[in-house]
Amino acid sequence: MLVEYIDKIVDLRRGMVDEGKVPQSLQKPLKALESRGNPYGKLDKKRADWVKNKEFQQSCEVKILNGNHTADTLYFVDSITSYDDRIQSIGRATSRILRRAGTNFGILGAAEKDSGHEVRRFGEELLFMALRDHNVEAIQASGAWRIVTADPHAYNALKHDYRNVPPVEHISQFIAREVKAGTLRLTPVEDHSKVFTYHDPCYLGRHNQIYDAPREVLDAIPGLKRVEMSRCRDRSFCCGGGGLALFYEPKEDQRMGVKRVQMAAEAGANVIVTACPFCMVNIEDAIKVAGMEGKMTAIDLAELVESRTDDRFVSSVTAGLVGHA
């Protein structure tokens, strides 16, 4: 089936946004995106506060590319990873992985605004354009020649909706390459009762056909047992919470996330690995709703790789780079 329906639905939404027909629960996040650059209404100057975790800061320097520092690689964090307490852990894991692979990287900090991925798909085109134009300027000013992100929504926006920005890579692609090159060395899984399954995030899998890189990374971890859910890869199943759906309470008989967690259990898994902050929020929530706490856990690919690598392997060249930056 090659029926492309998303563009049509987005067009319909654009019409509704122009007529002011927007659910009340979504008006506040949209207004906050306009005035603060994030849907939570949090202060823009606190966007990089996730790096200020004391234990993290001592072991992993994250440069803010605000003119005082330069770097080869820009880590584009996006809003959910910048502000959500739980998801900030994915940001710290991603930074540690970049450092352990010897990457000279930095973030935009307060100069970053939401990628606008959800805003565009919601149909608020002019707000998307304002966010995009701001980010393109900030990215160009950073001087970085490549972008890495751990958020498939940001990845999709930077890759397809932005122009005149450096090439972008999802962290799963970065890890797969560095593991093959031997720069990142993965330590064995200690707990042999764990059975892992990989959940394909929509904007990594079906929209960008990145199915193999995350699986290659999992299979490169010594001793890791992995099973596939019956619905996977291009037949995968949405977690139910893409984009602004996080701020909207849909009326549904069954949450998609719960169904997905049940699919993982049917496959014989007790750990769901995903590679998207939105999937993480929904799947962790769904595990609770399904009453499967203690029986099923969820982990982001970056968090898993962070736990299976350590700072010992940071080469002296890398340490020098970080130290003099």
Add this chain to the structure above:
Amino acid sequence: MEILVCAKRVPDTSENEIELNRAGNDIERDDLVYSVNEPDNYAVEEALQIVDRAGGQVTVVTVGGDEDEEILRREMAMGAHHGVLLSDEAFNGSDGKGIATILKAFVEKGHYDLILTGVQAEDAGAQVGGMLAAMLDYPFASLVNSIEVQDGGTLKISREIEGGNKEMNAIDLPCVLSIQTGINEPRYVGMRGIRQVASRTIPVFDASGLGVSEDAVGKAAAKVKRVDYFVPAAGKGAEMLAGSREEIIDRLIELMKAKGGLN
């Protein structure tokens, strides 16, 4: 029907972390984001729906400075036909009565059948609507949560009263109503809408243009003065219930009954 909606620009409570300043006599205003006082959006939406049914025009007015123009444009992007700014240095520091005095002078320059305000300003005390009505000698109803236009210059309105009950009233026009949130679902104002009204002219009236005596408004005339702000001391913390799910539920029901939350 000619409708006037009085609106205000306030710090947006959903997008700010409100903190006291060091002196403790005001909030820290440096990083604040301002927007339309949320209840005023409901008043504008209601006005727009009334003119959709009964014809007429909606004018939105605010008292303030150049920076307050943005909220007038936002309401014009919603569909209001006119925005008017009442601005004069003499107005600075006015209390509720001072603001009502300024608005009264503006109302008397035109012919409005109906005047709406939001139920309250998020940074103040729901006082201007009532005072404005008294000064104009118009009837007033607060907490209005439905409006029906009747024949013969009256409105049928309901007011929210204790316990979620409604009180139905007939009220003669012209009148002043303060609009309760939830009366409608205010439409969204997108970037396109704001751009479309960006170049519209917004008339500005000062004290002499309105015929307001400078002695009657501003800081000197204010009889209500803010003397302090403080963060209330934290009360006793939450009580965590322990035990099995059934025990917790039993204990919770017991507590709710004891505190009058369940009958």
